[in-house]
Amino acid sequence: MSQRNQKIKLKKRSRQSARIHRDFADLKAKYFRFTGRIQRRPFIFRTLILMFAQFMFSIILYSKIVESILINHMEYAIIFGIIFVLLSIPAIWSQISLGVRRCHDINKPGLMFAVPFICYLASYVLPVLGQDTAATAAQSIMAVSYLGLFTVKGTSGDNAYGPERAR
Numbered sequence: 568m569s570q571r572n573q574k575i576k577l578k579k580r581s582r583q584s585a586r587i588h589r590d591f592a593d594l595k596a597k598y599f600r601f602t603g604r605i606q607r608r609p610f611i612f613r614t615l616i617l618m619f620a621q622f623m624f625s626i627i628l629y630s631k632i633v634e635s636i637l638i639n640h641m642e643y644a645i646i647f648g649i650i651f652v653l654l655s656i657p658a659i660w661s662q663i664s665l666g667v668r669r670c671h672d673i674n675k676p677g678l679m680f681a682v683p684f685i686c687y688l689a690s691y692v693l694p695v696l697g698q699d700t701a702a703t704a705a706q707s708i709m710a711v712s713y714l715g716l717f718t719v720k721g722t723s724g725d726n727a728y729g730p731e732r733a734r
Contacts, residue, residue, distance in 0.1 A: 597609075597613065598613065598617075598657075598661040598664060598665070599657075599660060599661060599664055601663075601664055601667050601668065601677065602668075602728075602729070603671065603728065603729045604668055604671045604672040604721065604728055604729050604730075604731070604732065605665060605669050605671075605672055605732075606672060606721055606732060607669075607717065607718075607719075607720070607721065610665055610668075610672075610716065610717070611717050614662070614665055614666075614713070617661055617662055617665070618662075620658065621654075621655070621658045624654050625651070628647050628648075628650060628654075629651075631643070631644075632647045632648055632651070635647060659688075662684060662687070663680070663684060666683065666684055666716070667680055669716050670716075671726075671728035671729065672722070672728070673716075673719050673720075673721055673722060674721075674722045674726045674727065680716075682708065682712055683708070683709050683712030683713055683716070685705075686705040686706070686708045686712065687709050687713075689701070689705035689709075690702055690705050690706045690709060693705060
């Protein structure tokens with residue numbers, strides 16, 4: 568009976584709004600910033616996460632677009648196309664941000680990331696256009712380029728693009 572009358576003490580919670588703002592700022596710093604450097608391991612993990620996510624929503628939405636066209640519901644195909652574009656914009660922006668900062672880590676200009684990124688986009692677009700040979704070439708160039716970005720060690724110490732991050 569005495570246990571029922573005891574008050575339960577709850578831990579004081581932090582303000583939820585402050586945590587959301589901090590989490591968004593952290594997400595923005597990791598994926599949407601073009602200045603500074605990113606080391607190999609975070610670049611690999613973040614790139615693979617983004618590629619997997621983009622691949623999954625592309626497969627799902629492409630199939631829904633095709634299904635909508637086959638059943639003659641163009642309005643659904645348009646809706647799925649808009650959803651695809653809206654999901655692609657942040658994924659593409661993040662890929663560019665990661666690639667630019669990885670190029671900065673190896674002391675190269677961010678524009679150098681244009682080659683693997685264009686090949687990455689071409690690997691999605693060219694098969695739809697029926698250009699299978701060109702798509703295979705683009706995928707090969709992309710694979711070699713990303714393999715280089717995954718394996719080349721960044722410059723030790725500070726470089727023209729910022730200080731070296733602590734390991």
